[in-house]
Amino acid sequence: MDAALVLDMPTLVMARVVSIVVFAIGVPIMTLRKDRPETAVFCWSLLMAILSWITVIAAVFTRNLYVVALYAGCISATVSLQWAAIVIMTGRKVHSAWFVVPPVGVAVVIMALRVPSPEAAILSCIVLSLQLAAASAFVMVCGRQVVRPSTAVLMALGYAFSFCSAISRPLEVLFSGRVDLYALSGDASNTLPFFASYIGTTLIILSWLAALKDRAEARLALLAFRDELTGLANRRALHEQGRKLWSQSRWQGTVFTLVALDLDFFKKVNDRWGHEEGDRVLAAFGDTIMRSLPAPEIAARMGGEEFCLIYAGADARTVHDFVEQLRDDFAHRLQLPDGSAVRFSAGVAQSAPDDDGIRSVYRRADNALYQAKASGRDCAIIGSALAA
Known part of the structure; x- marks a missing residue:
């Protein structure tokens, strides 16, 4: 040996x-x-x-x-x-x-x-x-x-x-x-x-x-899978992670609530103060979302000034209150050069038993967002299951 x-x-x-x-x-x-x-x-x-x-x-x-x-x-x-x-x-x-x-x-x-x-x-x-x-x-x-x-x-x-x-x-x-x-x-x-x-x-x-x-x-x-400007997830990440969260919520029997929101009159910000100021607004909004409590399970920038939030285990009324708090937090966090605040409109939709996937919930939230814009903006509206 x-x-x-x-x-x-x-x-x-x-x-x-x-x-x-x-x-x-x-x-x-x-x-x-x-x-x-x-x-x-x-x-x-x-x-x-x-x-x-x-x-x-x-x-x-x-x-x-x-x-x-x-x-x-x-x-x-x-x-x-x-x-x-x-x-x-x-x-x-x-x-x-x-x-x-x-x-x-x-x-x-x-x-x-x-x-x-x-x-x-x-x-x-x-x-x-x-x-x-x-x-x-x-x-x-x-x-x-x-x-x-x-x-x-x-x-x-x-x-x-x-x-x-x-x-x-x-x-x-x-x-x-x-x-x-x-x-x-x-x-x-x-x-x-x-x-x-x-x-x-x-x-x-x-x-x-x-x-x-x-x-x-x-x-x-x-x-x-990350939006570089805001630090939030991008559209691809929303689709992949959203489907997983949807399946998990269905399996666990928990509620699934989605928020589609849009910064109000964002084009005017770019036209008046330039895209650099617009980027500052978008980055500040992304940071405000990430700091919000309770934090959404998924927060994504869909493109431009459009965003999507997903909450698991919270119904539409509860999430509506979250969105209103987010609106106040953002208004205090950032002001434009003229001292005005940036507001946003939002549509909130909760999953229903007959939904066949996350797209059904998103369509209702998007329809509710258009209703919020038609109502004068700077508000959040809860979408009805019949609106799908």
Whole structure:
């Protein structure tokens, strides 16, 4: 068994250093962009990984205290930077203490206490094991919120393999009494941790590329289903999400209420003050809708100054009150250059037992909207089921 695991470790170490260098060059070329700070941080972690291998090789041959401390700090900083990149990707705030204290702390302790090389290696592995375990847990809990579950599992698995590699050194001391900084011999005690670390590093980098792909696809989906000016859903998103919500409401037996609304005399705003002012009005209206309470299940811009809101679980009378509150909120939130408020007309329609889909409800809401306009605008009218 041991004979089969006797490998040319120096060659493998060299191959691994070369592979990390290739990743460190390739990842920035493929993924680095100014609007992705997490990628820049991850690329720094790859450079730190290269420095870690350079210092560990130097530490093996020199056993110099300061070189050993530098290696311990670099390998800990590699994980710290990767974890920081993941935190940034999830949209959370990076607390510097979590990412600065481990690498700086372990290096300072080794130098201040003049810890011998073998004990310094164990201390470094313990700190690294804690970081890797925490990173793996964080990815599984928080990573799945921003990337596909399969990507999060792959990344967590990479940190788990790396954890097994790091914890093997303290366990080796605990059960066999042996300890070495990072031996280059090819026996089983070095080969298995090496391969675990190699697999872990490869999975982490591959999963990171997959995470960036997931994020890119999410951005494309956002562009495809989101109105850029108002931040609301667009017509395509309304049709797709609306059908799902309609089916869900039918299955659960809950009421489904739709609002079709139109900003009053919006063309005059563009004609008098220009399209820039019109865009400001549309953006402010979208923001007001998103801030409204209770928020609609779906809020979409249909085109121009036309909007559609969908509420699930609220009847037409209740939604009518919501719309009136939205009218007041918007009037207080935005004023035109002459000090006047922008008002809107709305039609409200509630689902009926004989409706065959969301289009039936929308037609009634649209008919009610025309009634509101014919009644002088600046009002909301509840449509009748007979109006379909």
